[in-house]
Amino acid sequence: MRLPLVLGFVLVALIGVFLRVYPSAKFTGVGFDENLYRKYVSQLIQGGLGAYPEIVENYIEVQKTLPGSILPPVRFLYIFTAYLWHQIFGTEALSALHHVATLFSVLTLFLAAAFTWRLKGPAFALGVAALISFAPTQIHMSQHALVDGFFTFWALFSLWMLWENLRAPRSWPLLLAYVFCLALLVLTKENAFFVLFALMVIIALNRWLHFGVVTRELFLCSIIGPLLGFVVLVFLAGGLETLRTSYQLSVSKNYQLAYAILTGDGPWHRYLVDLLLVSPVVLLLAIGSVFRLDRSQKPELFLFCFIAASYLLMCNIKYGMNLRYANMWDMPLRVLTLGQIVAFCAPIRRYRALILCGAVGLVCAIELRQYIVLCVQFPLYELVPEGLLRALHILKSAPAP
Numbered sequence: 420m421r422l423p424l425v426l427g428f429v430l431v432a433l434i435g436v437f438l439r440v441y442p443s444a445k446f447t448g449v450g451f452d453e454n455l456y457r458k459y460v461s462q463l464i465q466g467g468l469g470a471y472p473e474i475v476e477n478y479i480e481v482q483k484t485l486p487g488s489i490l491p492p493v494r495f496l497y498i499f500t501a502y503l504w505h506q507i508f509g510t511e512a513l514s515a516l517h518h519v520a521t522l523f524s525v526l527t528l529f530l531a532a533a534f535t536w537r538l539k540g541p542a543f544a545l546g547v548a549a550l551i552s553f554a555p556t557q558i559h560m561s562q563h564a565l566v567d568g569f570f571t572f573w574a575l576f577s578l579w580m581l582w583e584n585l586r587a588p589r590s591w592p593l594l595l596a597y598v599f600c601l602a603l604l605v606l607t608k609e610n611a612f613f614v615l616f617a618l619m620v621i622i623a624l625n626r627w628l629h630f631g632v633v634t635r636e637l638f639l640c641s642i643i644g645p646l647l648g649f650v651v652l653v654f655l656a657g658g659l660e661t662l663r664t665s666y667q668l669s670v671s672k673n674y675q676l677a678y679a680i681l682t683g684d685g686p687w688h689r690y691l692v693d694l695l696l697v698s699p700v701v702l703l704l705a706i707g708s709v710f711r712l713d714r715s716q717k718p719e720l721f722l723f724c725f726i727a728a729s730y731l732l733m734c735n736i737k738y739g740m741n742l743r744y745a746n747m748w749d750m751p752l753r754v755l756t757l758g759q760i761v762a763f764c765a766p767i768r769r770y771r772a773l774i775l776c777g778a779v780g781l782v783c784a785i786e787l788r789q790y791i792v793l794c795v796q797f798p799l800y801e802l803v804p805e806g807l808l809r810a811l812h813i814l815k816s817a818p819a820p
Contacts, residue, residue: 427545428532435528435552438787439521439561446563446798452490453513453564456501459492460512463502471495472657475665482668487676491669493662495655496573496606497566516564523569524561528552530572531750534579538718543757546779550753553783555697555790556746556802563800566608567743573604574614574747578725581618582718584640585631594640601644606651609666610744613729615645620728621721628714630721679738682803687734689804693742694752696807697793700785705752708759719758722751742802756782 449457462474474492482489492498497519504515531551536544551557560568580597587593604611618641625633656662673679685692694702712719726748733744757779764775793799797810808814 424541424545428548431532431545431548431552432528435548436525438552438558439524439528442562443790444559444562444794444798445796446794446800448800449513450563450565450800453516455490456498456516456564456566457513459498460501460505460516463498464505464512468499471655472661475656475661479661479664479668482665482672485672488669488672488679491665493652493656493665494566494608495652496603497569497608500569513564520564520566520568521561523572524557527557527568527572527575527750530575530579531753534575534582534750535754537579537583538721538754543754543761546757546760546775547750547753549779549783550701550756550786551750553786553790554701554749554753555786555793556742557749558790559794559799559802560743560746562794565743567746570604570608570610571746571749573600573607574611575750576600577604577614577618578722581621581641582630582721584637585625585633588632588634589636594636597637598640598644598647601641602648602651605645605648609669611645611648613732613744614747615641616732617725617728621724624724628717628720628724630717673738676738682801682805683736683738683740685740685804689740690730690734690742690745693802693804693807694745696804696811697742697789697802698752698786699789700782701752701756704759704782705755708755708762711759711762716758719755722754726751742807 459474462470462477466473471492478489478492482491497516501512501515501519504510504519505512508515508518510518528548528551532544532548535547539547557568560571577597577600580593580600584590584593584597601615604614621630622633622638622641625631653659653662656665691702708719709723712723714720729747734740760775760778760782764771764778767774793807793810797806799806799810805814
């Protein structure tokens with residue numbers, strides 16, 4: 420690899436890590452969900468892993484008495500990883516959760532670069548890594564003790580492993596890695612269903628789009644991985660009925676939660692509106708690239724199918740829409756964005772590489788500016804339309820009479 424590429428990766432990594440580790444968010448309080456995660460980790464610290472069925476039972480008893488939904492403790496992997504962090508470093512529960520979220524935001528940056536390298540080569544990977552380094556939603560997730568950035572890592576890892584298995588059929592190390600990722604994805608959050616649906620859609624579309632080879636082993640692993648994660652959750656919860664009850668209460672009570680009703684609803688294009696508010700240039704370039712896709716652009720089609728299939732479900736969840744859940748689209752969107760920038764620069768003869776770097780740098784600067792406006796100058800915590808509109812001064816408080 421050439422020295423400029425090496426230096427570029429080092430610079431992007433240093434900037435990306437700094438933006439995630441440095442505490443820049445203006446909102447420094449403890450959110451409602453963060454407080455619940457802290458409670459679950461504290462209970463795990465006190466009772467150990469053997470007490471997990473009791474934690475789930477306590478959640479069920481409390482949830483039955485509440486008018487609205489609270490997040491369930493069956494988002495096991497994030498809670499357990501924070502518990503391990505406490506055991507190793509001795510940090511209190513909330514700090515452990517925050518450190519885990521920050522760590523996995525950093526790991527997502529490196530994962531995105533590695534995944535893109537496998538898709539499009541080192542030069543393209545550097546451009547995507549730069550765009551991901553400055554992505555407002557990625558930085559935002561690193562600043563708070565929330566599960567969504569952690570979930571993004573496992574969603575992208577699962578997507579990457581599907582790509583590798585399609586390109587190298589019947590490779591047992593890759594198949595085992597795929598099963599492992601899918602199992603951990605299910606153990607992380609119930610949103611795994613959206614990812615699993617998208618992966619199965621990609622496998623189905625492979626018949627026409629020819630991303631690679633779908634083998635019987637790959638299809639079976641796509642079932643075995645989630646099933647393995649589900650079985651582990653059943654044991655952790657203390658039984659199938661307990662697990663079913665916890666999910667049923669969480670979903671049904673969400674329809675009565677005032678905050679979900681106020682912020683989690685909207686039309687099918689709700690996510691497009693939110694993304695346009697946060698990363699307008701990235702979204703517009705990504706949409707532009709979709710209109711020039713053809714069957715020769717396998718990596719871009721693969722990522723677009725993932726976004727489209729998961730979007731199809733996510734935009735139809737009543738009172739369940741939030742831009743945090745779309746965090747897993749950040750890397751695919753930026754691959755499409757960079758592809759459009761490259762297409763714009765293709766007719767240029769002289770100084771093409773320099774102009775391309777300048778264009779990527781300009782988008783990165785705009786993205787960083789968006790993060791500063793939203794989360795540093797304005798104390799944005801939840802990525803919901805009203806907060807985004809107020810942070811951008813589109814909505815303003817009425818003047819005093």
